[in-house]
Amino acid sequence: MSPLVLAFLGDAVYELMVREHIASQGSMPAHTLHMQAIGFVKASAQSDAVDKIMPMLDEEELAIFKRGRNANSTTVPKNANPAQYRRATGLEALFGYLYLNKNVERIREIFDYITGHLQQDQASGK
Numbered sequence: 001m002s003p004l005v006l007a008f009l010g011d012a013v014y015e016l017m018v019r020e021h022i023a024s025q026g027s028m029p030a031h032t033l034h035m036q037a038i039g040f041v042k043a044s045a046q047s048d049a050v051d052k053i054m055p056m057l058d059e060e061e062l063a064i065f066k067r068g069r070n071a072n073s074t075t076v077p078k079n080a081n082p083a084q085y086r087r088a089t090g091l092e093a094l095f096g097y098l099y100l101n102k103n104v105e106r107i108r109e110i111f112d113y114i115t116g117h118l119q120q121d122q123a124s125g126k
Contacts, residue, residue, distance in 0.1 A: 001100070002071070003064075003067040003068040003070075003071040003089075003093045004068075004071050004073065004089070004093075005096070006064070006067075006068060006092070006093040006094075006096035006097050006100070007068050007071070007089045007090075007092040007093040007096060008092075008096065009095075009096035009099060009100065010068075010091070010092035010093055010094065010095030010096030010097070010098075010099065011092045011095075011096075013095045013096060013098075013099045013107065014041065014046070014091070014092055014095050014111075015037070015041055017095075017107070017108075017111045018037050018040040018041055019033075019037060021040075021111075021115055022036045022037060022040075040118075042077075042079060042080065043077055043079070043080030043084045043085045043087075043088040044079075044080055044084050045118075046084075046087065046088035046091045046092070047080075047083070047084040047085075047087040047088050047091075049091060049114045049117075049118075050065070050087045050088075050090065050091050052113065052114055052117040053091075053110055053113055053114060056110070056113060057094075061094055061097075061098075064090075064093055064094050064097045065090040065091065065093065065094045066090065067090075067093060068089045068090035068091070068092065068093025068094065069086045069087055069089060069090030069093075070086070070090075071086075071089060071093070073085070073086075073089060094110075095107060095110075098110075
């Protein structure tokens with residue numbers, strides 16, 4: 001399957017994981033929910049997440065990430081640089097691949113690792 005198709009699907013999987021994570025923190029205004037979600041799903045945040053998970057990826061997952069990262073996309077969001085966007089696309093391709101392979105446990109493991117590190121970074125002021 002095309003890495004951009006994997007990324008298209010993985011974007012939805014990642015967004016759902018983010019929304020579930022934020023919703024589990026309790027009730028809050030819609031604008032706050034939206035702003036917190038943006039903090040997770042923007043390309044720069046996903047690119048930073050890649051740095052966190054890279055050591056835990058196996059060879060196959062790393063290959064999928066690289067296929068997604070190296071895919072030729074014709075657009076880059078205005079708030080991201082091309083390198084961040086490519087890395088974010090690789091992360092989304094990985095989530096799409098894991099989803100299609102029904103590896104929900106691994107999706108959860110990787111996502112929980114990302115959110116755990118994000119919370120540590122926020123606590124330390126990074």
